[in-house]
Amino acid sequence: MTATATQLEIDRDKGDFKYEESHKYDAGVGLNEGTIDYICDVKGENDWIRDFRKRALKVFEGKPMPTHWATKDLENIDFSKIRYYLSGDNRSKKNWDDVPDEVKETFERLGIPENERKFLAGVEAQFDSEAAYSNIKEAVSKDGVIFMGSTEGLMEHPEIFKKWFGKVIPTGDNKFSALNSSVFSGGSFIYVPPGVKVSHPLQAYFRINAENFGQFERTLIIADEGAEVTYMEGCTAPKFDTATLHSAVVELVAMPGAKIEYITVQNWSSNVFNLVTKRAIAHEDAVVKWIDCNIGSRLTMKYPGVVLKGRRARGEVMSIALANEGQHQDTGAKMIHAADETTSNVISKSISVGKGRSTYRGQVHMPKHLKGCKNNTECDALLINSDSRTDTYPAITVRGEENYVQHEASVSKVSAEQIFYMQQRGLSEAEAMSLSVNGFVNDLTRQFPMEYSVELKRLIELEMEGSVG
Amino acid sequence: METETGLANPIEQAFQNHIDGLDTAPAWWTEFKRQSFEVYANMPMPTRRDEHWRFSDRSRLETIEGFSFDDSHSATISHKYSEWSNIASSETAALTFVDDQLAEASPLPEDFLQAGVIWLPLAEAIQSHGDLLKDYFMKQAADLGSEKFAQLHAAFVKSGALLYIPKGVEIENPFAVFNWSSLSNGTIFPHTLVIAEENSKASLVEFHGSIGENPALSCGVTHLFAGVGSKIDYTLVQNFNEQTLGFQINSNVAGRDSQIDMHSVILGCQQYRSETHGQVKGARAHVDMRSMALTEANQEIDQRTLQTHAAPNATSNLLFKNALMGESKTIFSGLIKVDDKAQQTDAYQTNRNLLLNRTAEANSLPGLEIEANDVKCSHGATTSEIDEEEIFYMLARGIPKPVAQELVVYGFFEEVLDRIVDDTLAESARQMIRSKFHH
Numbered sequence: 001m002t003a004t005a006t007q008l009e010i011d012r013d014k015g016d017f018k019y020e021e022s023h024k025y026d027a028g029v030g031l032n033e034g035t036i037d038y039i040c041d042v043k044g045e046n047d048w049i050r051d052f053r054k055r056a057l058k059v060f061e062g063k064p065m066p067t068h069w070a071t072k073d074l075e076n077i078d079f080s081k082i083r084y085y086l087s088g089d090n091r092s093k094k095n096w097d098d099v100p101d102e103v104k105e106t107f108e109r110l111g112i113p114e115n116e117r118k119f120l121a122g123v124e125a126q127f128d129s130e131a132a133y134s135n136i137k138e139a140v141s142k143d144g145v146i147f148m149g150s151t152e153g154l155m156e157h158p159e160i161f162k163k164w165f166g167k168v169i170p171t172g173d174n175k176f177s178a179l180n181s182s183v184f185s186g187g188s189f190i191y192v193p194p195g196v197k198v199s200h201p202l203q204a205y206f207r208i209n210a211e212n213f214g215q216f217e218r219t220l221i222i223a224d225e226g227a228e229v230t231y232m233e234g235c236t237a238p239k240f241d242t243a244t245l246h247s248a249v250v251e252l253v254a255m256p257g258a259k260i261e262y263i264t265v266q267n268w269s270s271n272v273f274n275l276v277t278k279r280a281i282a283h284e285d286a287v288v289k290w291i292d293c294n295i296g297s298r299l300t301m302k303y304p305g306v307v308l309k310g311r312r313a314r315g316e317v318m319s320i321a322l323a324n325e326g327q328h329q330d331t332g333a334k335m336i337h338a339a340d341e342t343t344s345n346v347i348s349k350s351i352s353v354g355k356g357r358s359t360y361r362g363q364v365h366m367p368k369h370l371k372g373c374k375n376n377t378e379c380d381a382l383l384i385n386s387d388s389r390t391d392t393y394p395a396i397t398v399r400g401e402e403n404y405v406q407h408e409a410s411v412s413k414v415s416a417e418q419i420f421y422m423q424q425r426g427l428s429e430a431e432a433m434s435l436s437v438n439g440f441v442n443d444l445t446r447q448f449p450m451e452y453s454v455e456l457k458r459l460i461e462l463e464m465e466g467s468v469g
Numbered sequence: 470m471e472t473e474t475g476l477a478n479p480i481e482q483a484f485q486n487h488i489d490g491l492d493t494a495p496a497w498w499t500e501f502k503r504q505s506f507e508v509y510a511n512m513p514m515p516t517r518r519d520e521h522w523r524f525s526d527r528s529r530l531e532t533i534e535g536f537s538f539d540d541s542h543s544a545t546i547s548h549k550y551s552e553w554s555n556i557a558s559s560e561t562a563a564l565t566f567v568d569d570q571l572a573e574a575s576p577l578p579e580d581f582l583q584a585g586v587i588w589l590p591l592a593e594a595i596q597s598h599g600d601l602l603k604d605y606f607m608k609q610a611a612d613l614g615s616e617k618f619a620q621l622h623a624a625f626v627k628s629g630a631l632l633y634i635p636k637g638v639e640i641e642n643p644f645a646v647f648n649w650s651s652l653s654n655g656t657i658f659p660h661t662l663v664i665a666e667e668n669s670k671a672s673l674v675e676f677h678g679s680i681g682e683n684p685a686l687s688c689g690v691t692h693l694f695a696g697v698g699s700k701i702d703y704t705l706v707q708n709f710n711e712q713t714l715g716f717q718i719n720s721n722v723a724g725r726d727s728q729i730d731m732h733s734v735i736l737g738c739q740q741y742r743s744e745t746h747g748q749v750k751g752a753r754a755h756v757d758m759r760s761m762a763l764t765e766a767n768q769e770i771d772q773r774t775l776q777t778h779a780a781p782n783a784t785s786n787l788l789f790k791n792a793l794m795g796e797s798k799t800i801f802s803g804l805i806k807v808d809d810k811a812q813q814t815d816a817y818q819t820n821r822n823l824l825l826n827r828t829a830e831a832n833s834l835p836g837l838e839i840e841a842n843d844v845k846c847s848h849g850a851t852t853s854e855i856d857e858e859e860i861f862y863m864l865a866r867g868i869p870k871p872v873a874q875e876l877v878v879y880g881f882f883e884e885v886l887d888r889i890v891d892d893t894l895a896e897s898a899r900q901m902i903r904s905k906f907h908h
Contacts, residue, residue, distance in 0.1 A: 068518045368828050383842035387809055392837040395523070398852040401827040410847035411839045 027085035033057065036182060039085045043151060043185065046158075056171045056181030063175040071328060073299050077273055082245055084183040084216070140198060145229075146191040147202055150218045153189025160191050164222055168251035168279050168307070176301075177277040180216045180249040187217030187248065192227035192258075201230040201263070201449060219250040223258035223286075230261040232452065245273045252280035252288055256310060259287045265452050267459055268297035270327055276302040279334070282342075284310030291448060292319040294329050295459050303361060305334030308342035308373075315344040320441050320456070322463050323356030323388075332361035332394075333377075337403075341372040348379045349441050351460075352388035353467045359391040360409070368399035379409035382440050384433070384467050414440075434464040481510075483538035487625060490540070495599050501607075505623035512617040521614025524800045524832040525771050529714055529740055536686040536714075537654045538625060540569065556706075557674050558893035560645035562588050567649045567680070569628040569657045581640065587633035588644060591660055594631040601633065605664055609692050609720035613744040613773040618716045622658050622688045629660025632673060634699070639670040643702070643891050646673065650687060650709065651680040659689035665699035665727075672702035672890045677709060677717075679737070684712035687738075691719045695727035697751065702730040704889050708901050709737035711768060717743040725751030725780070732888055734898045735762035735770055736905060746775045749783040749811070756785040761885040763878070763905055764797035764829070774803040776818065778811035778841075787818045790885060792878050793829035794905075802834035805848065809840040818848040823855060823881055825874065875906050 027038045033054060040050045065074050140147065146157060154161050171181040192198060223229050246268065254260045260280065268274050274297040280288040290304035306315025317333035335344035350358035360379045381390035392409045414436040422432035438445075438457055445453040484506050491499050514530055515522040557563070561581070565573040577588045587598060594602060611619035630646045648659040665671055677687060687709060695701045701721070709715055715738040721729045735741060747756040762770045776785045791799040801820040822831035835848040855877045863873035882902065889895040 069520050368830065371827070381837075381839070383839065383844075386812070386842050387840070388842050389840045390837065391839070392835070392848070394833070394835060394850070396833040396850060396852065397524070397830060398822070398824065398833075399828065399830045400824075402854055403824070404853040405833075405851060406853075407833070407835065407850040408847065409835070409837060409849075411837060411844060413842045413844070 025085065027083065029083055030080045031057070031082070031084055031183065035084050039183060039185065042085070045154070049154065052166070052171075053182045056178050059172045060175060060178035060182055063172070063178060065175060070301060071299065071330065073328065074273075077245060085185060140200075140202075143196045143198075144193040145196060145198060146189065148189055150187040150189040150220060151185060153220070157189070157191065160222065161189065161220065164220060164251065164253050166251075168253060168281050169249050169277050173277060176247045176275040177249050180218060180247050180277070184216045184218035184249065186215070187219040187250075188221070188231070189219070190221040190229060190231060192223045192229045194225040194227060194255075197228040198230070201232045203232045203234075215246045215248070217248045219248065220253075221251070221260060221262070222253045223255060223260050225255045226257040227255070228259040230263065230449070232263040232265075232449070234265050244269075244271060246275070248276045248278075250276070250278040254280060254282045254286035254288050254313075256284040256286060258283070261289045261291065262304075263291040263448065263452060265293045265295075265456055265459075266297070267295045268300070270296060270298055270324070272297045274300040274302065276300075278302065278304040280304075280306045280315070282306055282308050282310065282313035282315055284339075285312050286310060287314045287316075289316040290318070290333075292317065292331065293452075293456055294319070294321040294331055295463060296324075297327060297329075299328045299330065301330045303332040303334050303363075305336065305363075306344065307336045307338055308344065309338050311339045312341045313339060314342065317346045317348070318444050318447065319348045320444055321348070321350040321358045322460060323350070323352045323358040324463050325354035325356055328357045328359070330359040330361060332359075332363075334363045335365070335375055336363075337366045337370055337373045337375070340370055342370075343374045345375070346377040347444060348377075349382070349444055350380075350390060351382045351384065351437055351440070352390050353384045353463060355385075355387050355389070357389040357391070359393065362394040364394070364396045364398075364405055364407070366398045366400055366403045366405065370399075370403060371401035373400065373403045375405045377407040380440070381409070381411045382437065383411065383413050384437075384464075430465065430467070433467065434461050437464055478534070480534045480538050483540070484624060487538070487540055487627070494595055497599070497603065498595055502624050505620045509617055509620035509624055512620060514617065515614060519614065521773060521802075523802070523834065525742070526740065526769055533621075533686060533714065535654070536656045537652070538656050540625075540627070556647075556676055556894060556897035557643070557645045557891045559642050559891050560674070561640055561642040563645040563647065564590055564630050565647040565649070566590075566628045566657075566659070568652050568655055571628060572649075581638075584638050585635040586638060586640070587631060589631050591629035591631060591662075592627055598631070598633075601664070602631070605662060605692070605694060607690070607692075609722060609746070609748070611718050611720075611744065613746060613775055615716055615718050615742060615744050618688055619690065619718050622660070622690050622716075622718070625656065625688075626658040626660045626690070628658070629662070630673075632661075632663045632671060634663075634665045634669040634671045636666040637668050640672075643672040643674045645891070646675040648675070648677045648687075648689070649680050650678075650685040650713065651683065652685065653683035654685065655683065656686045656688070659687065661689075661691040663692070663701055663703065664694045664696075665701050666696045668698040669696070670700040674704045674889070674891045674894050675706070676894070677705065677707045677715075677737075679710035679713060682710050682712060684714075685709070686714050688716045689718070691717070693721035693729055693731070695721065695723050695729050695754070697724045698726045699724070700728045702890050704732040704734070704891070704894065706734040706894060706898050706901075707737055707741065711737060711739050711766065713738045715741040717741070719743065719745040720748065721746070721756065722748045722750055723754035723756050723783070726753045727751060728755045728757075730757045730888065731759070732885060733760040734885065734889075735760065736901050738768065738770070740769045740771070742771045742773075744773045746777070747785055747787070749776070749778045749780055749785055752780045752782050754780065754783045756783075758785075758787045759885045759888060760789045761882045762791045762799060763794070763882070763902055764791065764799060765794040765905060766797060767795065768797040769799075770797070771800040772802070774801075774818075776803075776805045776816055778805075778807045778814045778816060781811050782813045783811065784815040785817070788821075788884065789819070790821045790823075790881060791831060792823040792825055792881060793831055794825045796826070796828045798830040798832070800832040800834070801850070802836070803848065804836040804838060805846055806838045807841050807844055807846060812841050812843045814841060814844040814846065816844070816846045820850040821881075822850075822852040823878065824852060825855070825878070878902075
């Protein structure tokens with residue numbers, strides 16, 4: 001077991017590195033109209049985007065912090081000390097050889113090896129704001145699948161982009177979606193044409209490297225009629241002394257009969273504020289599934305949602321959150337039923353270690369003109385130490401005919417009997433605890449793609465280290 | 470507090486009259502009321518951003534000062550009112566109030582009096598047991614959103630019941646309190662205070678209702694204190710007319726090894742806001758809170774609950790069931806809070822909503838805040854229509870559909886009704902439920 005532990009130690013360091021910053025473009029500290037002009041000029045954006053950004057800035061400035069329901073920790077974000085735009089080189093690299101060595105090294109440490117690249121349909125990695133590397137397998141692009149950075153998407157495919165951009169998550173949805181709308185850069189843009197089923201998952205890694213630099217990526221995925229796509233994002237961030245802000249907006253559009261699966265495994269360093277708005281629109285017979293694993297960060301607020309707009313549409317959120325010492329995972333799900341016979345399923349598992357706090361916040365809405373809608377929500381929380389904390393705050397509104405909603409939540413600890421049983425068989429208390437925790441999330445993780453479930457298990461083991469004894 | 474013209478507004482005038490009418494009350498009492506009114510007047514109304522008022526219709530809150538708070542005219546109490554108190558029967562002793570005036574008091578049996586039991590209308594208790602009230606009156610703070618209305622209650626309260634059970638005294642039959650409202654635009658402030666000393670046992674049933682169809686405001690408070698090893702069983706049946714606006718702020722404190730059972734049957738009011746805080750303060754205490762509400766037309770029943778565990782090895786259990794007809798709306802918002810000291814807590818919270826009409830709206834906000842790790846806590850919330858299979862089973866046996874639906878609803882509520890200690894009251898409640906289906 002010692003060998004395994006050493007192995008894991010090495011893995012843990014992967015997120016804890018930092019490179020010398022040499023940014024060609026830097027918008028400086030603080031946010032005002034000038035910052036936006038700088039971003040627009042550097043990116044060479046059209047006036048409508050400039051106007052969109054400036055309007056969003058006004059909305060952002062006008063909106064209060066949502067501290068009437070959210071944690072007061074949000075007040076510790078000093079927006080005037082954040083750098084809103086950094087870019088190494090403004091153009092995406094099409095060729096692996098053109099990618100700077102230090103960025104390549106980052107990928108190496110993140111574990112995007114050659115063999116994985118072979119396996120995955122495309123790798124879209126983000127170093128700070130801009131997509132530094134982008135490669136799509138011919139098999140994917142010849143079907144007409146567009147997979148690129150959202151900056152390029154905006155330039156090259158405005159006819160598709162503009163139609164859906166900001167439609168799923170309007171600027172004024174919340175303070176942080178407004179912030180993102182004013183300074184967004186980077187993120188992915190995916191369009192899958194009708195009937196195309198992308199057989200391999202598309203993948204992107206996000207990194208935050210520069211201190212006090214907020215990352216505001218904007219992702220838009222459109223699966224046209226009958227199309228299917230799986231998108232995976234993994235996030236790691238180096239440790240910094242002062243807080244870093246990450247505030248993404250992710251919009252998914254599943255046209256009739258389409259299927260989108262969006263998988264996130266994040267491992268932010270424990271000083272990151274991770275305030276993300278993720279929402280999908282599911283048209284008739286479409287299926288949207290969010291798989292969300294939240295590890296690390298100082299505060300994560302993220303409630304992936306599905307607006308079930310077409311008949312028989314289905315929305316799913318499966319999430320795992322692990323809150324370690326000093327961390328607050330405030331996550332959940334939103335299911336807005338807006339058509340008959342729509343169904344939704346939310347399964348959330350959280351683990352609180354040390355003084356960590358995990359919170360489930362959910363919303364299920366079924367208005368009066370609907371019938372035959374169903375929702376199932378299950379929230380299970382596991383508390384490891386005596387000062388660990390968990391909260392559950394669902395909000396459920398139901399009207400209409402033949403609608404059925406059930407919500408269940410439970411809180412428990414690892415049973416002493418289980419630990420005893422494993423210790424009897426020679427496992428240390430920590431190993432037994434780790435095994436129990438993995439067992440607790442197992443029925444969720446085994447639904448994940450294999451490499452993610454392996455990565456997640458190892459991350460959980462790492463987080464559990466030193467939590468007992 | 471005065472308007473620009475220097476003239477007091479109606480509620481201030483009414484409050485002044487109320488204080489003037491208390492000439493024989495002890496000074497601390499009038500001072501306490503003055504302070505309460507001051508706090509009430511300065512406290513803002515709940516706003517849209519207030520989580521405790523999420524989903525609630527706040528528009529009627531702004532109109533409460535349109536009710537008449539003036540109690541200078543005393544209603545003529547007719548003896549026949551006591552007939553309406555037949556809804557409970559097995560009581561040890563009863564108090565009946567009409568528009569906050571004592572209409573009838575059945576005497577406390579001599580042996581209980583000898584044992585030191587105190588059973589008094591509030592107005593009398595202030596004169597004779599001021600020291601006891603000083604320690605217990607309004608000592609459980611409202612903390613679920615109705616802080617302002619609790620202050621309003623404290624400012625205007627003048628009637629209600631005090632029940633004090635001394636150490637070791639056990640009383641099998643329930644005490645009963647009846648609160649009626651009759652005046653048009655009138656206001657009543659029912660107050661019930663139960664103090665159970667060490668190893669004592671008592672039960673109390675309370676009924677709130679209207680005489681006639683006049684709109685009114687009821688703003689009631691019930692506080693239960695269960696001492697070490699004691700048992701309190703409390704039931705409130707609320708059947709005001711559907712023009713009434715009601716607030717009911719309930720709170721209980723459970724001491725070591727005590728047991729509190731609190732039941733509510735909610736049928737009336739146009740809009741009813743009920744808050745219930747169960748506080749486990751002693752180890753091994755048990756608190757059980759059950760409620761049922763049947764709503765129709767445009768009624769809004771808004772219930773907020775909190776179970777706090779501050780001591781280890783205790784249990785609390787909450788079951789709130791609603792059946793909704795017409796365009797009615799219910800809100801259930803519940804929270805279980807477990808302190809880090811409260812290890813080995815078992816706490817449960819269940820909300821079940823039965824939608825009997827497609828335009829009815831059930832809102833459910835079941836919450837947990839857990840800071841201890843060795844606990845068993847869960848909550849469940851379901852909202853659905855009646856199971857088709859249950860209806861089918863009865864249709865197959867020749868029971869017409871409307872009757873079958875009704876039977877399912879009666880069955881749905883039995884889990885709450887069969888806990889009511891007074892059989893007559895439980896039966897009366899069943900009658901009231903039935904008449905809601907057939908009027």
